[in-house]
Amino acid sequence: MKIDVIDNGGQWTHREWRVLKSLDIESEILPNNIDNDKLNDLDGIVLSGGPASIDKELNRLGNIKEYIETHNYPVFGICVGAQFIALNSGGSVGKAMHSEYGRKEITFSRNESIFFNIPEKINAWENHNDEIKGISSEYIVCASSDTCKIQAFYHKNKDIFGVQFHPEVNNTECGTQLFKNFIEVCKK
Numbered sequence: 001m002k003i004d005v006i007d008n009g010g011q012w013t014h015r016e017w018r019v020l021k022s023l024d025i026e027s028e029i030l031p032n033n034i035d036n037d038k039l040n041d042l043d044g045i046v047l048s049g050g051p052a053s054i055d056k057e058l059n060r061l062g063n064i065k066e067y068i069e070t071h072n073y074p075v076f077g078i079c080v081g082a083q084f085i086a087l088n089s090g091g092s093v094g095k096a097m098h099s100e101y102g103r104k105e106i107t108f109s110r111n112e113s114i115f116f117n118i119p120e121k122i123n124a125w126e127n128h129n130d131e132i133k134g135i136s137s138e139y140i141v142c143a144s145s146d147t148c149k150i151q152a153f154y155h156k157n158k159d160i161f162g163v164q165f166h167p168e169v170n171n172t173e174c175g176t177q178l179f180k181n182f183i184e185v186c187k188k
Helices: 013-022 054-061 064-070 080-088 175-187
Strands: 003-007 029-031 044-047 075-078 092-108 121-134 139-144 152-155 160-163
Touching: 003 013, 003 175, 013 029, 013 175, 044 080, 044 175, 054 080, 064 080, 075 080, 080 092, 080 121, 080 160
Parallel strands: 003 029, 003 044, 044 075, 075 160
Antiparallel strands: 092 121, 092 139, 139 152, 152 160
16 A cells, blocks of 8 residues: 655645554655656645745645546545645635634534544544635535635545645644544545
């Protein structure tokens, strides 16, 4: 089993890699401009966080559109990774009305797939200026906070998932469980 982390320049990319390694998953951190063919033998990818403003720095996200569109393995987008998934599907991302930094209570309205066994409410670590404002009808929004209506989502038919918060950070409750659930999806 191999799940690589695509580095979009996020400050916690190494933590995502460490969580995977701690769960006995073979993993590397790869730059987001690596040749697409280098990702052929993977079982899944994690799209890390990244630029302070995806709205102004979309060009810093390299080839991740190609990675998502040409491979059938599961994709887990975190923060900017999730924002990119939303944009790539025809959704919208923009400056948050309330930039979120630090602990925030997240409420889950659904708990399928990688969100299985996650309590209705968790405290999660946030670090974003932009947020997902809208997402394609191909996706189901399954979590929100009082200041951000799209905190977590998943695709109706594909194994594509996103979270605005940072599950790789120790301050996020059930963050490791999200990674474990993602690994289970990658095993299928």
